[in-house]
Amino acid sequence: MKIDRRSFLSFLIGGAAGTALSPMPLKLTDDSSIWTQMWPWTPVPEDGEISHVNSTCTLCPGHCGITVRKINDRAVKIEGMKGHPVNDGGICLLGLSGLQLLYGPARVKTPLKRVGARGSGRWKKISWDAAVSEVVKQLGDLRAEGKSHSVGLITGSDRGTVSQLFARLMTAYGSPNVMRTPSMLDSYELTLQLTQGTRALPGFDFENADFILSFGSGIIDGWGSPVRMFKAFSGWRSNHGKVVQIEPRLSRTAAKSDRWIPVKPGTEGVLALGLAHVIIKEALYNSDFIDNYSVGFEDLKRLVLDKYSPDNVAAITAIDHKDIVTLARDFAAASKPLAICGRGRGSVAGSLDEFMAVQALNALVGNINKKGGVRAVSEIDYINWPEVQMDAVAAAGMQRERLDGAGSKKYPDTRYLLNRLPAAISSGEESSLAALLVTGANPLYTMPGSTAVKKAMAGIGFVVSFSSYMDETAQNADLILPNHTYLERFEDVPTPFGLQQPVTSLARPVVEPQFNTQHVGDVVIRIAKALGGSIAGAFPWEGYQTCLKETLGHKWETLITKGFLLDDNYRAFARQMKFDTPSGKFEFANKKTGRVPQFAPIKIEGDAKLYPLILVPYDSFRLAGDYIGSPPFAVKTVEDTVLKGKDVFVELNPETARALRLREGQHAILSTPRGQAKVKVHWFDGIRPGVVALPRGLGHTAYDKYLAEKGVNFNELIGPVEDPGTGWDAAWGIMAKLTKA
């Protein structure tokens, strides 16, 4: 039998008929539809038992209470803790994407020792024992040589037990060089000390204020405790509170405020004094407060009436003098006016005079220590460790002058001057710092003039990072002793910046440590014990958790059950008009220093002939600018007029852009005396002509591929400018130029 075409075709037809009569067509269609709807490579969240753990977020100084939802052993969602005095159920973008920091690829998973050149990224995994003995050996050798003072510590905070353990280690070891990363907290602390006699956190009763005068503070751009500020802002919106935003750029805060005063950048302080002039001249001030509870009013009066008339101020600030007068009258006429400062997120210490001037406005309207006003907040006092018994080496070391010059004759009132450190250690031929410990900070990224910082750090013999993440500083360290992340450890979390009520919260492990990391508190205790002698003697605790429990005493129970602790002695809005100043009154002019708030202009770096534009940074809540890098989720939310691909946009007024012949979206080279970078131009009507704005929080070289190499780090383009008298970095911008790429 021959198989002809017909036979073949009928075989196929028979086959087709048979297939149609079999269940396979339906079955395979069904299976392939199930397959396509549930690609096997799509991650599916595990199903299991749901639980919630209350803890505290320490990703920024906001210190919100969080409730973490877990399925079995995995944390799946971070929410705001309901009933927490800071955020009452609210959460910010960074806070809710914190799980990406826990499970993400930027973690340092085990102690690492550098094997290649610094920053080359070549590491050797070592054991914890080896890592701790390495630190102990280096520190022990330096101490034996009598160079204990040449060890420095950079820390993100000086409050809470972990920071205090570090400080204690430094004291017992014998080095005065403990440096806190700068922020507006420095200036507010000193302002409160000079005017009210207490070096304390400022507490603002935003919830009850009805007229907010913000000198460039990004109220909804991450200033203070972000979630609380968001809620307060919404409160003003619904309760007819007024917000006046004074800043050269139409930030999100400015856009949502009632009035935006586009002041010439850097002249905010003089505007405050101009307002004081009107208030004093028209006798709009609170005479009860001025007469009974303040001293130095006459000094201020003389100064402002003499030098800061609206006309003079108008000339400096480029704000119409009528607007100045109206604003002053409105501010004084409000029932609970409140003036705040600290540009953007407040990550620069700034000019003390500016803070003093703004605080003087608050005093003029008499809203110190009262409802809707500002007060000095004393922390809940629970760290009462015995005094460190210093041996001879430690005592000698502690007698040495600090490298950064803080507390010296030149800067008597300043406690920390991290911004002066790079210059100080690079001044001699050999670095005056032999070893550096870094915890809760990423100075290589966050410090202005980061190129100079990197150079200075290269001269330090031994750099140890305690970071949980591979950040810029960790990348350039010799040894990384990774801490647990905030979701894996116990820690007491002090009152957030700006809250009027003292609150101590508890961060507690939400999940088991995911990697071979150790609690930094335990590591400090281990190092101290291994160093032996009086250093070991200063650390009687077995480990960090014992130390925390013993330190908190009966407060521990409250913290573990409730998650936070309020001060029993705190009275809301009690009119305590007794100040700790020598006069017992609010001091407009400090008797000791003779300081009256005035406008000492901070001249920014750069020659206006070479660099005709002014470059200012801006903060947004979408990007973390502090030592924590933005998690991928946060980066994804950044608008494509800020970051597109790897390109960052600078904001430029169309008028200036036209003059420079730069089109929207065009590439340009942004240069400053400190460096240059390739950027794209975004035309933006909401910025003063002649000013260029660049976002903070981009241009990382470390962390993961979702953040690294995107945009430009503003700190590479700017350097510190010293505030006279305090030595803080007060640079609010830098001269710059834009040229076609």
Place this chain on the structure above:
Amino acid sequence: MSISDDNAKQISPEADGDDAAAPSSEIKNKAQGNGSGGPVILFFILGLAVSLILGWVIAPELLYSQKKQPIDYNHALHVAEVTDGCESCHFFRADGTFSGVPKLEMCIDCHEEVQGEDPNEIKFVEEYVVKEREVPWLIYSRQPDCVFFSHAAHIKGAKMDCVTCHGHIGESETSRVYEENRITGYSRDIWGKNIAGFKKNSWDRMKMDDCAECHQKEYTVQRTDVKTPIKRLLDNFIAVSFPGMEAPAGIGDSVQTQRDACFVCHK
């Protein structure tokens, strides 16, 4: 090349000049077609038979891989030991979610040490209990990830029996082979053992039609719980006057027909 094509070639030179040749070629072709009728039918039947065998027997065999459970589990033995039936191990958590397959933690109470000489028992204790590893059980009844199913609504709400959907698994003495669909990765139990989709028992198959079948039969219309003042009053009245009696269902839209109804069961 087929035969008829060859014929056409042979004929074509003649056809060029001679019109009379055309009818004869037609006849020839017809005759040839009649002549191959037998093989054509045979091939048809052959094709039919091959594809039917493929479709009904071979393909289903190939479609599923056979997997053994890590431990051969004896349900009957355990059910006899516990007091609360299925719910002793497959319980509802305090928040109403269903625990599903028990975790090791549950087994450890009795199985901290090897009991008896069953090799499965020894393997279980040595491999899992001692090493604190969860047993990677293969779940016969696992629905695709897009399915939202609430055990509480069916067991607590509708007071259904486990057997209705899961069959008499509680009486099994060994774990049967787990057949995994090579395309989807899900268990064969969802489609059913019968490849044609026929079923005898309610638990033979667990596709969407099977959900619908029961819902249709019981006429269970889930309504959103709209609380009108009258309804609230009625609820309170019933709660006070006739404790224990169930209040009538809400009067909201049927969750099966309103907008987004698909997303009640489909994630």
